[in-house]
Amino acid sequence: MAHKGDQVPTRRQFLVLSSTAALTSLLPDAPASALADVAQPFASYWHPATILNWDPSTDRDAKYNRSSVPLAKRVVPARPANAHAHANEARVQALVAYAPTSGNPAQGALDMNYYATNYWQYIDELVFWGGSASEGLILAPNPTVTDAAHRNGVKVIGNVFLPPTAYGGQIQWVRDFVKREGDRFPVADKMIQVARHYGFDGWFLNQETAGGNAQLAADMRDFIVYMKRSGLRVIWYDAMTDTGSVSWQNALTARNQMFFAPSDEMFLNFWWSAQGLRNSANLATQMGRSPYDLASGVDVESNGYNTGVGWASVFPEGRPHTTSLGFYRPEWTFKSATSPADFYARDNRFWVGQNGDPANTTTTAAWKGIAHHITELTPITKLPFVTNFNTGHGRKFAVGGTVRSTQQWNNLALQDVLPTWRWSVTGTGTKVVPSLDWDDPYDGGTALKITGTPASANDVRLFATSLPLTGSSQFEVVHRTGTGPSRLQAVLRIGDTEEVLDLGGVSGGWRRSVFPLGEHAGTTLTEITLRVLPGGPVTALIGRIGVTDPAMTAPAPPTDIRVEQVSRTNATTVSARLTWTRSPGQIRQYRVYQAGNERIFLGGTTNDAYFVPAIPLTTGETAQIEVEAVTEAFDVSPPARTTVTGTP
Missing domain, CATH: 2.60.40.10 (Immunoglobulins)
Structure with a gap:
């Protein structure tokens, strides 16, 4: 991926650094001996020749790299937060580098410092970015990332990086990649096997090696056609053209449409223009494709929400979106942060905007947050639904209100579905402030914290849901407060009505409150809100919220x-x-x-x-x-x- 003119070397440097030692900042500080520990399983990566030898029955790490969480169904909320945002139009791709290509622990690590992706409601696909000439070109995602993404209804895509010759790329690697044996593509067969064994959804193809010809381009197109027959998703990056040369079009054109046609989507290079995007959308439509199968690339690796973006070109005011959006390296919010709290503040501003409220994105700032443009989605569509507000990393780990470890950790496989709206608080006058708290979790590493002195009844909108209720359904909340009454109520929107549940006055330890919902059998729960009543200062921790049909017996042990x-x-x-x-x-x-x-x-x-x-x-x-x-x-x-x- 490249910038114009004399900026090309700088961008090329970014590409190589994205996969090599510069990303050590994303890893916990560990002694070299820890990485050399032969017991530690790592995420998988290969060159085209080495993947041909991969066999999950002989790869010692293969079983540790499997995700088992199915892709959740997602729906538009019954009451979306932002009237300006569009639903069912533009999608969002996020190209994220979590760690170096090599030495990337498969199942988390003993350190809190990690890009704990958690604004999944605005992301449709996550590309597990990486690959380098010296390490490997074909990179499979960590299972922890796939677990968290799938729980939130987000597809996960492995990455193929065929690098520029200036950074070690070899045209022979491209030829090896698309080499045929009869009517088969052996590398594609292995990539299909990897994706199915590891449980992710497809591959991003980033071919930037110069020296190709028209025949190599045709072979690459046929490779995509072959891979698509497997049912996996394929995303093509705008670099290689029909002549086999590398020439970024920054648009869908006659030069690259041969690759877009068999692919599910194409990521357009960063130099696009308003007219170029309009032309791209029109050409996609003429091809019988949705213009939202094109993602306009935005490079946020260096400046995050300070990046200049032609928002009106992608999201023209008062008209349908032109294309989808592709973010290159949104983990800037983590890499640029000085602390976990700073990371979460930056991440909130990136996705929601500087007001910190997805319902209120009115601002003079150019970056209004993705919530200003794209309607959030919720994966909470079937029972049971339980969240402990676990972000997937923490300073400690609690189980049922008791701290069972004081060791820092990260493991996105353990992440819960987090609040749909962060943070939307209604009321007049002074309002309470919700946040995620790592100091006093109930189960996992995080709890929801609400503090302040509300001047009126404050509604903290938390979860958009689409939960069909049964005769045995129940709602539960586990919470604790400081001194004094909690003045907390749960407000459940069921159909066109609101069920208000008083959580009672508690202080000190954790308290579990359970409310039967059987009288609402046959209806749908669409929203979960916490209401904070006025009357004085409030400090409340919410450790768990759930809607379940209680099990009669405990599960069997492994x-x-x-x-x-x-x-x-x-x-x-x-x-x-x-x-x-x-x-x-x-x-x-x-x-x-x-x-x-x-x-x-x-x-x-x-x-x-x-x-x-x-x-x-x-x-x-x-x-x-x-x-x-x-x-x-x-x-x-x-x-x-x-x-x-x-x-x-």
């Missing part, structure tokens, strides 16, 4: 726990690879603990294989390990047990 490998990390700690047989039924995640006088949370996964990065050993060089199955409603199984031994 079985056949196996310790695949143990590696010493220091004198008193080991790491270990664990596998097990899944519990029957729908399981949300498995949690791994160390048993003892104090039960310690060691990590979790949606998978049936997990790498435990740090297990403290007893004086007998052993540790008792327990694995529990957790359902979507957070019902917990009895533990399955095994022993990890630190000595051979």
Whole structure:
């Protein structure tokens, strides 16, 4: 991906840095010995020749790189936040680099500092950006990213980076990539196998290596046609043309339409113009395609929401959107931040705008937030729905209100669906301030915090839903307050009515309140709001919100726990690879603990294989390990047990 004229070398540098050592800032600070630990599984990457040898039955890391969360259905809210935004028009692609191509831990790490993507409601597809000439060109996503994205209804796309010759690209790699054997494309067959085994949705093809010809271009087109037969999504990047040369069109033209035609979408290079986008949309329509299958690229890697964007070209006022939007490197909000709180503030401004309210994006600022243009979507469409406001990283980990680990961590596989609207508070006069809090979680690493002294009744709109209620449905809230009454009510919008539920006056510890909804059987719950009544200062933590049909029995535990490998990390700690047989039924995640006088949370996964990065050993060089199955409603199984031994 390149800029104009004499800026090309700078942009090329960005491309290479996106996949190599410059991205070490995205990794936790760990000693080299940790990365060299043979027990640690890493995300997968290959060159065209090496992927041909990949076999999940012999790749030791393959089972640790699998996502098991199905792609959730998403719908437009019954009452979208922003009247200016359009629904069912432009989509958003996000090209995100989470870590270097190599040495990228498959299942999270013991550090809070991570780009915990959490404005999924504005994203349609996430491209797992990376690849480099020295490491590998074909990059499969971490399963943790796929888990979180799929839970929110967002597709995840692996990346192919065929780099410029100035940065190590070889035209032979392109030829190897599209090489045929009879009527087959062996590399495509392997890429299809990888995507199916790992559970992600398709591939982004970024071919920027010069030296091709018309025959190579035809072979690339046929490669796309072949891959599309598998049902995977293919996104093409605007670089290679019909002659085989690399020439960025910044539009859909006669030079690149041969690649767009068989692809699902095309990412247009960054130098587009208003007229060029209009022409692109018209050509797409003439081809029988939606103009929203074109994503106008916006490079935000360096300046984030300070980037100049021709918004009116993509989103003309008073008219349908021209094309979709493609963000290159929105993790700027994390990389430029000075703290987790700063990251969340920047991320909120990026997606929602400087007012911090998706319902109010009126501002003189050029960057009004994506919420100003595109209607949010919700994946909350079936029971049970439970959220602990877990962002997928934290300073500690709590279970049922008890802190079970004080170790920092990141693992997006454990992320919950977060509030649809952040933050929309209605009322007159002084209002309360909602936020995500890492200091006092109820379950996971984060809780919802509401503070302030409201001058009137404040409605904090939280979740857009489309939940069909049954005769046994119930609503639950777990919350705690400081001194004094909570003055909290839950407001449920069911059909055209509001059900107001008083949470009562509580202070001190966590309190669980449960309300039956059986009288609303056959109707649909469309919104969950918390109302804060006036009368004095409020400090409230909300640890859980859920709508469930209660289970009569707990889930069964996993079985056949196996310790695949143990590696010493220091004198008193080991790491270990664990596998097990899944519990029957729908399981949300498995949690791994160390048993003892104090039960310690060691990590979790949606998978049936997990790498435990740090297990403290007893004086007998052993540790008792327990694995529990957790359902979507957070019902917990009895533990399955095994022993990890630190000595051979």
